[in-house]
Amino acid sequence: MANEAEAQPTSSAFLSAEWRDLAMLNYEVDPALLKDYVPRGTELDSFEGKTYVSLVGFRFLRTKLFGFVPIPFHTDFDEVNLRFYVQRREGESVKRGVVFIREIVPKRAIAFVARVVYGENYTFHPMRHSVHTSESGATAEYAWKLSCLWCRIRSQASGAPTLPREGSLEQFITEHYWGYAAQRGGGSVEYQVTHVPWRVWKCEDASFEGDGGALYGHALGMVLRRPPDSAFIADGSKVQVLMGRRFC
Numbered sequence: 001m002a003n004e005a006e007a008q009p010t011s012s013a014f015l016s017a018e019w020r021d022l023a024m025l026n027y028e029v030d031p032a033l034l035k036d037y038v039p040r041g042t043e044l045d046s047f048e049g050k051t052y053v054s055l056v057g058f059r060f061l062r063t064k065l066f067g068f069v070p071i072p073f074h075t076d077f078d079e080v081n082l083r084f085y086v087q088r089r090e091g092e093s094v095k096r097g098v099v100f101i102r103e104i105v106p107k108r109a110i111a112f113v114a115r116v117v118y119g120e121n122y123t124f125h126p127m128r129h130s131v132h133t134s135e136s137g138a139t140a141e142y143a144w145k146l147s148c149l150w151c152r153i154r155s156q157a158s159g160a161p162t163l164p165r166e167g168s169l170e171q172f173i174t175e176h177y178w179g180y181a182a183q184r185g186g187g188s189v190e191y192q193v194t195h196v197p198w199r200v201w202k203c204e205d206a207s208f209e210g211d212g213g214a215l216y217g218h219a220l221g222m223v224l225r226r227p228p229d230s231a232f233i234a235d236g237s238k239v240q241v242l243m244g245r246r247f248c
Contacts, residue, residue: 013240015065019195020236021131022058023140023155025206025228026173029053033219034084037101039180039188041248042086045096047172053084053101054173055208055224057142057153058236059129060105078127080104080142080153082216085176088190097178097190102215104144123215135160138201138233151210157201157233170200170232183246191244198234206231 031044031051038044044051057080064075081103088095106127126145132138137159143152164170175197181189206228213221 012243014191014243015063015241017063017239017241018059018061018236019239020059020061021129021133021138021140022056022198022234022236023142023153023206024173024232024234025055025153025155025208026052026169026230027055027223027226028229029084029220029223033223037084037099037182038086039099039182040186041188042088042097042099042180045085045087045176047169051084052173052229053082053220053223055153055228056081056083057129057140059131077106078129078142078144080127080144082220085172086180088178088180095178095190096176097180098176099180099182101220104215106144133161133201133233133235140233146211146214149210151208151212153206153208155203155206155231155233157203159201161199161201161233161235163197163199169230170202171197174198174200174234179241179244181244187246187248189244190247192242193239194242195237195239198236200232200234203231203233 028050029052034044034051057078060079061076082101083098084101086097086099088097100121103122104127105122105124108124128143130141137157139156141152141154143150164174177193179191179193183189208224211221212224216224
């Protein structure tokens with residue numbers, strides 16, 4: 001798999017940050033559940049013939065606009081998102097990317113900017129986290145308040161973190177370096193995300209607790225009620241999100 005993280009940027013950075021302590025719960029789904037979410041100009045990506053959605057919680061740290069402008073009180077925060085994986089063919093190359101069904105943050109201003117700039121489906125809710133990582137194991141929990149109840153992702157792993165094996169599911173999940181978002185007026189936006197490959201701890205125990213249907217609809221909510229088909233915690237790294245462009 002080509003490492004697109006090392007590609008030379010084609011546009012200036014809109015945002016730089018660190019993404020840390022990513023709890024990634026992965027569920028195999030019927031591709032038909034995602035057909036209405038696939039942006040124009042892309043197609044579903046799969047791993048060994050299987051289609052996945054991932055429920056991901058992580059820490060957004062040292063966030064700066066345009067690579068150097070910190071926003072007071074908005075530099076460090078949590079995010080939880082439900083995502084799936086697509087690809088876009090451009091000439092002889094294939095760009096592998098992520099589409100977000102819903103993204104949760106605890107700051108109203110962050111949700112507003114993401115909706116305006118990229119057309120992403122952000123909402124804001126009170127959030128909290130508990131993370132402990134070491135060379136011998138990791139635990140990560142991310143929670144958000146929905147109405148009067150708390151939803152949460154829990155994950156636990158032991159052993160040392162390692163780079164994903166070439167051709168593994170962990171590599172497939174973590175090494176999609178493009179984002180795609182359908183636009184309300186039609187068409188799609190594409191943006192590049194650059195980062196080094198992440199080390200991962202494979203989870204021994206991981207679960208989602210809460211009302212998934214309230215945020216993601218009945219069908220996807222039912223998916224999240226069962227145990228994930230795989231789960232791991234990624235250590236994360238510095239990232240850059242480049243300016244998006246409309247391509248269709």
